[in-house]
Amino acid sequence: xxxxxxxxxxxxxxxxxxxxxxxxxxxxxxxxxxxxxxxxxxxxxxxxxxxxxxxxxxxxxxxxxxxxxxxxxxxxxxxxxxxxxxxxxxxxxxxxxxxxxxxxxxxxxxxxxxxxxxxxxxxxxxxxxxxxxxxxxxxxxxxxxxxxxxxxxxxxxxxxxxxxxxxxxxxxxxxxxxxxxxxxxxxxxxxxxxxxxxxxxxxxxxxxxxxxxxxxxxxxxxxxxxxxxxxxxxxxxxxxxxxxxxxxxxxxxxxxxxxxxxxxxxxxxxxxxxxxxxxxxxxxxxxxxxxxxxxxxxxxxxxxxxxxxxxxxxxxxxxxxxxxxxxxxxxxxxxxxxxxxxxxxxxxxxxxxxxxxxxxxxxxxxxxxxxxxxxxxxxxxxxxxxxxxxxxxxxxxxxxxxxxxxxxxxxxxxxxxxxxxxxxxxxxxxxxxxxxxxxxxxxxxxxxxxxxxxxxxxxxxxxxxxxxxxxxxxxxxxxxxxxxxxxxxxxxxxxxxxxxxxxxxxxxxxxxxxxxxxxx
Numbered sequence: 001x002x003x004x005x006x007x008x009x010x011x012x013x014x015x016x017x018x019x020x021x022x023x024x025x026x027x028x029x030x031x032x033x034x035x036x037x038x039x040x041x042x043x044x045x046x047x048x049x050x051x052x053x054x055x056x057x058x059x060x061x062x063x064x065x066x067x068x069x070x071x072x073x074x075x076x077x078x079x080x081x082x083x084x085x086x087x088x089x090x091x092x093x094x095x096x097x098x099x100x101x102x103x104x105x106x107x108x109x110x111x112x113x114x115x116x117x118x119x120x121x122x123x124x125x126x127x128x129x130x131x132x133x134x135x136x137x138x139x140x141x142x143x144x145x146x147x148x149x150x151x152x153x154x155x156x157x158x159x160x161x162x163x164x165x166x167x168x169x170x171x172x173x174x175x176x177x178x179x180x181x182x183x184x185x186x187x188x189x190x191x192x193x194x195x196x197x198x199x200x201x202x203x204x205x206x207x208x209x210x211x212x213x214x215x216x217x218x219x220x221x222x223x224x225x226x227x228x229x230x231x232x233x234x235x236x237x238x239x240x241x242x243x244x245x246x247x248x249x250x251x252x253x254x255x256x257x258x259x260x261x262x263x264x265x266x267x268x269x270x271x272x273x274x275x276x277x278x279x280x281x282x283x284x285x286x287x288x289x290x291x292x293x294x295x296x297x298x299x300x301x302x303x304x305x306x307x308x309x310x311x312x313x314x315x316x317x318x319x320x321x322x323x324x325x326x327x328x329x330x331x332x333x334x335x336x337x338x339x340x341x342x343x344x345x346x347x348x349x350x351x352x353x354x355x356x357x358x359x360x361x362x363x364x365x366x367x368x369x370x371x372x373x374x375x376x377x378x379x380x381x382x383x384x385x386x387x388x389x390x391x392x393x394x395x396x397x398x399x400x401x402x403x404x405x406x407x408x409x410x411x412x413x414x415x416x417x418x419x420x421x422x423x424x425x426x427x428x429x430x431x432x433x434x435x436x437x438x439x440x441x442x443x444x445x446x447x448x449x450x451x452x453x454x455x456x457x458x459x460x461x462x463x464x465x466x467x468x469x470x471x472x473x474x475x476x477x478x479x480x481x482x483x484x485x486x487x488x489x490x491x492x493x494x495x496x497x498x499x500x501x502x503x504x505x506x507x508x509x510x511x512x513x514x515x516x517x518x519x520x
Contacts, residue, residue: 001496001503001520005513008391009371015267015346016368016515027263027350029362033116036337040117042362043082043335050237052077054333057233061213064222072120073225076335080120084110085330086340086369087126090164090212091137091488092154092174093181093198094219098342098484100501101370103216105340107224108509109367113337121337123224125216126330129165129209130230130320132285137164137208140177140488142184147467147474149486150184152177160284163320164208165230174202174211181490190497194490197498219489219501229329235316241332242278242312242319246305248358249276249290255354256324262354269348277322280311285320327352331361338365370508372516373483374492379472380519386469390476390517397480398473403462405455419447496520 010016018024025031030039048054055077059065065073075081086106088099103125110123131137139153154173178198182191201218205211213226229238245252257273276288276295286297294304303311312319321329327349330336341349349366356363373390375383383390386399427440478486492500504518 001507001518003372003504003507003511003513003516003518005511006371006373006390006515006517007513008394009373009515010343015343016371019346019366019368024366027266027353028366029353029356030365035365036113036116039337039362039365040082040119043337046335046361048079048333048335050333051079053233053237057231057237058225058227060233061228061231062222062225064217065225066221066223069122069223069225072122075120076122079335081122082113082117082119082335082337083122083124084113084338084340085124085126085334085336085364087128089128089131089133089136090209091139092177092208092211093140093488093490094212094216095137095488096485097374097487097489097492098369098371100216100219100489100504101372101484102340102342103220103224104501104505104508105367105369105514107220107505108370109338109340111509124334125213125224125226127209127213127226127228129207129228130163130279130285132161132163132279134161134164134167140181140490141478141486142181143471143474143478144184147470149474149479152180163230163281163285165228167208169205169207169211171202171205175199178202182494185491185494188494191494194493194498216501219493219498220505221502229333230317230320232317234333235319237333238319238329239312239316241329242316243309244359245278245325245328246295246308246312249278249295251358252277252325252355253290255358256351258354259351263347263350266350267343267347269344269351271324271348271351272322275322277324279320279322280308281318281320287322323348324352324355328355328359331356331364336364338367340367340369342369368514370514370516371484372518373476374487374518374520376475376495376520379475382468382472393476397477398469400466400469400473401462403459403466405459415451419444419451423447492520 022031030036055073058073072081076083084106086102088095088102091099094100106123106125110121114121134156138156139151141149141151144150154170154177157168157170178195182195185191201214202211205214209228217224217226253273256271260271260273274289276290278288279285280288280297282297282301286299286301288295288297291302294302295308296302327339339349346366346368349363353363373394375390383393388399423440423444426443427437430436430440476483489501496503507518508516
């Protein structure tokens with residue numbers, strides 16, 4: 001594996017580039033090494049009375065973490081360590097590639113922060129199991145015979161929208177999906193072992209969050225702390241902050257409106273300004289909305305502020321955050337130096353700045369995740385044959401030529417003319433000698449079949465070549481979408497072997513760029 005910088009992966013105006021420039025200080029509180037140091041100093045002045053209990057939960061959720069990481073988590077208990085966080089929905093088989101890229105960026109930034117600050121820094125991957133959008137996580141894409149994308153998905157077992165952590169884990173369907181997914185891939189020396197291991201992990205797991213953390217954890221030797229907030233123990237720790245979100249809800253909503261108005265020139269993100277940005281479990285996960293007397297769900301269930309707080313203390317596991325309040329809860333729970341995000345996340349986080357300030361906090365650093373395009377050796381050769389660069393492919397797609405029957409027919413015109421002339425002379429001779437035309441008809445038919453056979457073979461050769469280009473297009477830009485958003489890690493493990501993510505981590509950490517061409 002070799003990696004090279006790849007500045008063409010995102011538009012120059014994308015937040016994936018802008019978030020590292022000084023202009024981004026218009027929207028955030030800290031930037032760069034100096035910002036990292038100032039953020040760390042501010043965190044030292046914050047009080048986290050729940051750290052011992054939180055550390056107990058981290059250790060319970062991560063029994064396989066490395067000894068090096070365990071030592072750093074122990075220092076989090078005492079307040080000596082700080083954290084770098086990223087997160088993602090717990091997609092089956094790890095979700096899209098960019099989830100892997102987020103994780104690798106989190107590991108790299110945590111190590112860099114530790115060196116810069118001279119203090120232990122813990123990398124944390126927040127499992128978004130409280131999310132109830134099952135369609136976000138229930139599928140994997142594979143190629144069709146013609147190299148279009150095909151979705152293979154786990155069907156929901158119930159119609160009620162529940163947090164992913166509370167859905168039944170469909171082992172039987174996942175085992176079937178493993179078989180179906182690998183039937184769509186070429187068999188390699190790694191395939192049988194990879195299938196067997198995936199099945200073992202599925203059979204050992206009881207939830208989608210557990211499956212995600214076991215699979216991805218194994219790929220990086222459990223060198224990251226996975227955190228599932230949707231547990232009773234964590235919800236109990238979150239009670240004081242949920243209470244603050246309930247009591248100050250009007251102020252938080254006004255702060256969100258301010259944040260949106262202050263960032264109009266950034267890419268648009270839909271953040272519901274009408275909602276209370278808290279969910280309560282009431283026959284499914286229900287978003288709360290403010291009313292004159294308190295709160296209500298879309299189904300009309302009403303709560304006064306006091307009733308909601310009483311429910312919170314009695315059943316904290318029934319509460320969860322929205323995309324707006326989760327970053328605040330993250331900052332409440334952990335001494336967070338930085339959050340690693342993609343372009344959409346960076347855009348919506350900037351809108352949250354006034355909410356942090358309402359709490360007299362500053363925002364953690366916002367750091368763009370790694371981005372990448374993985375290029376197989378066969379694809380590299382085909383691009384060279386087409387005389388196009390990867391930069392051009394990302395902008396415009398793989399140029400797939402259209403078959404021109406007229407062009408080939410034109411090339412066969414001389415042969416057709418000679419055929420007609422030959423058949424005419426042969427017919428004349430046959431009629432003179434034999435007074436028949438049957439042999440001439442037979443010769444004519446044979447020559448026409450030979451010409452048709454040549455035309456058909458030309459089309460077959462063209463289709464074979466075009467199929468190769470369609471295969472390359474599927475691998476580099478599936479259905480015209482970014483590779484990192486469509487592919488899972490599975491085809492790359494199948495192609496490159498079980499060390500793929502470890503090798504990518506090593507290559508990425510040795511490279512100064514965060515946007516990469518990855519050659520296999």
